[in-house]
Amino acid sequence: MKNSLKEIVTGFNSLITGMRITLGQFFKPIVTVQYPHESLKMPKRFRGHIELVRDPETGKPKCFACKLCERACPSDCITVEGAKLDGAKKKSVTEYMLDFTKCSLCGSCVEACRDGAIRFSREFNLASTSKEEFVMDLFKRLEDEAKENPEPEAVQPAAQSPAPPSEAAKAEPAKPAPPSQTSK
Amino acid sequence: MTQFISNALKLLATEPYRLLVFLVGMLAFVGLNAAYLVWVERKGAARFQRRPGPTEVGYAGLLQPIADAVKLMSKQLIVPAGADTTLFRVAPLLMMSPALMSLAVIPFGPHLAAANINVGLLMIFAFGSINVMAIMLGGWSSRNKYAIISAARVVSQNVAYEIPMLLVVTTMVMISGTMNLNEIVQQQAGAFWNWNVFRVWINPLMPVTFLIFYTCMLAETNRAPFDMAEAESELVAGAYTEYAGMGFGVFFMAEYANILLGCALGTALFLGGWQSPFWILPGVVWFLIKMYFLVFSVVWIRWTFPRTQFYGLLNLSWKILIPVSLFTLILSSAMMKLPAMLKLFHA
Numbered sequence: 001m002k003n004s005l006k007e008i009v010t011g012f013n014s015l016i017t018g019m020r021i022t023l024g025q026f027f028k029p030i031v032t033v034q035y036p037h038e039s040l041k042m043p044k045r046f047r048g049h050i051e052l053v054r055d056p057e058t059g060k061p062k063c064f065a066c067k068l069c070e071r072a073c074p075s076d077c078i079t080v081e082g083a084k085l086d087g088a089k090k091k092s093v094t095e096y097m098l099d100f101t102k103c104s105l106c107g108s109c110v111e112a113c114r115d116g117a118i119r120f121s122r123e124f125n126l127a128s129t130s131k132e133e134f135v136m137d138l139f140k141r142l143e144d145e146a147k148e149n150p151e152p153e154a155v156q157p158a159a160q161s162p163a164p165p166s167e168a169a170k171a172e173p174a175k176p177a178p179p180s181q182t183s184k
Numbered sequence: 185m186t187q188f189i190s191n192a193l194k195l196l197a198t199e200p201y202r203l204l205v206f207l208v209g210m211l212a213f214v215g216l217n218a219a220y221l222v223w224v225e226r227k228g229a230a231r232f233q234r235r236p237g238p239t240e241v242g243y244a245g246l247l248q249p250i251a252d253a254v255k256l257m258s259k260q261l262i263v264p265a266g267a268d269t270t271l272f273r274v275a276p277l278l279m280m281s282p283a284l285m286s287l288a289v290i291p292f293g294p295h296l297a298a299a300n301i302n303v304g305l306l307m308i309f310a311f312g313s314i315n316v317m318a319i320m321l322g323g324w325s326s327r328n329k330y331a332i333i334s335a336a337r338v339v340s341q342n343v344a345y346e347i348p349m350l351l352v353v354t355t356m357v358m359i360s361g362t363m364n365l366n367e368i369v370q371q372q373a374g375a376f377w378n379w380n381v382f383r384v385w386i387n388p389l390m391p392v393t394f395l396i397f398y399t400c401m402l403a404e405t406n407r408a409p410f411d412m413a414e415a416e417s418e419l420v421a422g423a424y425t426e427y428a429g430m431g432f433g434v435f436f437m438a439e440y441a442n443i444l445l446g447c448a449l450g451t452a453l454f455l456g457g458w459q460s461p462f463w464i465l466p467g468v469v470w471f472l473i474k475m476y477f478l479v480f481s482v483v484w485i486r487w488t489f490p491r492t493q494f495y496g497l498l499n500l501s502w503k504i505l506i507p508v509s510l511f512t513l514i515l516s517s518a519m520m521k522l523p524a525m526l527k528l529f530h531a
Contacts, residue, residue: 008504015489022232022488031234 042122047105051121052096052142059150061142062117063093072112077102093139100126100134206298210287217444218437219249221479228483259429267426268325275322276427276434282311282318283441290448291366293458293468305353305363308449312404315442316342319406319413322435323423334422337412337494342404344498348505349400352393355513356453358520359386365449369457379456387516389508394454396509398478401446403497405439408486410497417491447478 033040042048050069052061065082081095110118128134196205223238223245230237238245263269289304291297301307316338323335359380360368372379381394403410414422421427424435451457451474458467492500 018488019484022484025234026228026231026484028234030231030236032236034236034239 039125042124044122046120046122046124047107048121048123049098049100049103049105049126049136050109050118050138051123052093052138053117053119054142054146059146061093061096061139062115063096064090064115064117065093066091066114068112068114069109069118072108074106074108075102075104078109096138098136098138100136101131203298207288210284210298214284214287214441214444215437218440219253221440221443222252222436223249224479225483225486228480229487232484232487253433256430256433261431262426262428264327264426266327268327271321271325272426273431275318275325276431276438278321279315279318279438280434280441282314283438283445286311286445287441287448289365290445291369291452291457292448292471293466294366294370296458296468297366300364300366303363304365305357305368308445309350309353312442312445313342313346315404315438316346318438319423322427323413326423326426328426330419330421331423331425334413334415334419334425338406338423341406341410341412341497344501345400345403345410345505348396348501348509349404351506351509351513352397352400353453355387355393355509355516356380358513359383359516365452365457369452369459372456372459374459376456376461379454379459381454387512387519389512389515392508393512394450396505396512397450397454399500399505401450402482402485403501405442405446407443407482409489409492411486411491412494412497415491443479443482444475447475447482450478451475 052063054060055062063080063082065080067080067082070078070080077099079095079097079099080093082091082093084091105120107120110120126134195201226248227237227245238248241247241251263272286308288298289301289307291300319338320335323331323338356368357363360371362368368380376382381391384390387393402408406413412422414424419425421432424432427435448471451471455474455478456470457474458471460467460470
């Protein structure tokens with residue numbers, strides 16, 4: 001009798017505790033990310049496809065078409081062309097094609113680049129119905145980006161600065177960037 | 185024109201038309217509530233799990249119930265081969281109509297009840313028992329093993345929980361001396377400590393009585409954690425497995441109508457019905473606030489507790505709820521007769 005009464009009381013207490021916890025959760029903010037409307041910002045060390053880096057001073061691509069990345073690539077997915085513009089000391093890149101269908105994201109190109117002119121992007125919303133969409137024109141992509149956002153962000157060597165974990169959890173409005181916009 | 189309107193209103197206030205207006209209103213009330221309680225349930229579930237819930241159809245997903253209803257109505261009503269066609273078709277209606285009829289005696293306000301009859305409480309419980317039979321018939325007639333298991337479970341569960349429920353209600357009837365719900369509410373006039381839950385001077389176990397009533401209400405309406413009839417993880421959809429389209433839709437609506445009825449009854453019996461605790465706002469508003477608070481706690485409980493095991497469910501009823509409710513019945517009757525007994529001793 002005494003034991004069963006005790007059981008009723010402790011059981012009831014545990015029920016109340018459970019309900020208090022769920023009510024606490026009820027008033028806390030939502031944690032899920034509503035994917036098509038918003039998506040997670042990837043951490044800094046995320047390995048997306050490579051992208052060209054803009055020089056923060058000139059706003060032009062840092063790349064001067066030395067073709068080291070092209071040579072470093074084990075699966076031949078990079079094609080770089082450059083030309084010497086009038087009055088310039090160095091060559092500058094005029095074409096930078098990435099065949100992402102062959103890329104294994106090994107990072108040899110980023111490692112080979114002496115000037116930090118290419119880095120991993122944080123793009124992961126890549127989906128398409130045709131294979132051709134994944135042959136990306138990175139030079140054009142950079143120019144499009146420069147039009148949208150003329151202030152180039154500070155160059156951060158992606159492989160060296162680990163992202164604080166809080167940044168990865170932050171949600172930002174998704175910018176749907178289907179490959180059709182970046183390729184030709 | 186105004187003459188015509190006032191005449192029409194006078195005509196509507198006379199007896200047969202008044203009832204008709206009330207019943208149409210009740211149908212609309214139940215239909216709207218059944219549809220939007222689904223939305224409340226989904227939103228509530230989402231918030232308890234820290235998700236946003238339905239957001240796509242209309243603002244905050246408010247048109248979701250309409251989309252669901254259209255979807256259900258556009259589906260074919262399939263009667264499985266070998267099923268008892270008549271019973272299969274009748275079962276959803278048998279579940280919906282008692283809930284609708286019982287709402288007729290619920291006093292939403294001092295003068296807002298379709299039928300202010302003396303045996304309102306008795307009527308609700310008489311009709312309430314039909315709902316068990318409806319699920320049983322639905323499960324049995326659909327010729328499906330899951331449905332039959334569910335039907336058997338529903339019957340044993342509802343029989344087990346009807347007893348403490350009725351004992352508790354008998355206690356309430358004894359205390360108030362009437363089965364007229366409106367009079368029961370009127371007796372709880374004054375401040376909130378006059379509500380039946382808090383009237384511990386009549387019976388110190390009054391809050392416990394309310395808890396027993398609430399638990400039994402959850403079990404009678406087959407709500408989690410007592411949702412043995414529709415245990416998705418074990419019995420597909422229980423008694424509703426073979427129902428398609430609006431057959432299922434009516435069952436679903438009836439379930440919410442029953443929850444609404446149970447919460448309205450709990451409000452009237454224990455929480456002072458349309459009595460306002462602060463002497464502001466009309467009684468109807470207070471009735472709805474209290475009722476929806478109970479509805480919210482039904483959702484709250486569903487998303488807090490896991491489903492009980494079946495023997496746990498029956499143990500709870502037979503070993504705890506029935507003895508305790510019997511004890512409260514005896515205690516309150518003893519306390520009612522105590523002054524008379526003391527007088528007898530002194531004389």
